[in-house]
Amino acid sequence: MGRSRKRRPERRSPDDSLDRLISGWRRTESRRGSEWNVQPVGQGRSDKRYSCPGCSRTIEPGTAHLVTWRADGVLGDRADLEARRHWHAHCWNL
Numbered sequence: 001m002g003r004s005r006k007r008r009p010e011r012r013s014p015d016d017s018l019d020r021l022i023s024g025w026r027r028t029e030s031r032r033g034s035e036w037n038v039q040p041v042g043q044g045r046s047d048k049r050y051s052c053p054g055c056s057r058t059i060e061p062g063t064a065h066l067v068t069w070r071a072d073g074v075l076g077d078r079a080d081l082e083a084r085r086h087w088h089a090h091c092w093n094l
């Protein structure tokens with residue numbers, strides 16, 4: 001009984017952390033006519049201030065929120081990820 005299935009080598013990227021973010025625990029949601037990657041950021045996991053596109057208010061450092069980026073962009077995951085936005089969870093879910 002020979003198994004002849006070959007394992008395809010994984011593509012390695014010099015930027016491991018970005019790849020981990022891309023392949024991590026995000027989920028995909030359909031919003032506003034587009035597919036979006038949605039990745040929750042837990043309480044205390046951020047140390048920057050962000051401006052929420054939903055309410056134009058500040059997301060304070062350490063506040064649990066969501067990071068979103070397009071999942072159907074033509075430029076590819078990396079470019080979309082670089083254009084990611086930070087949302088209050090309740091603003092995203094409106």
Ligand SMILES: [Zn+2]
Pocket residue numbers: 052053054055056057087088091
């Ligand atoms: Zn907001």
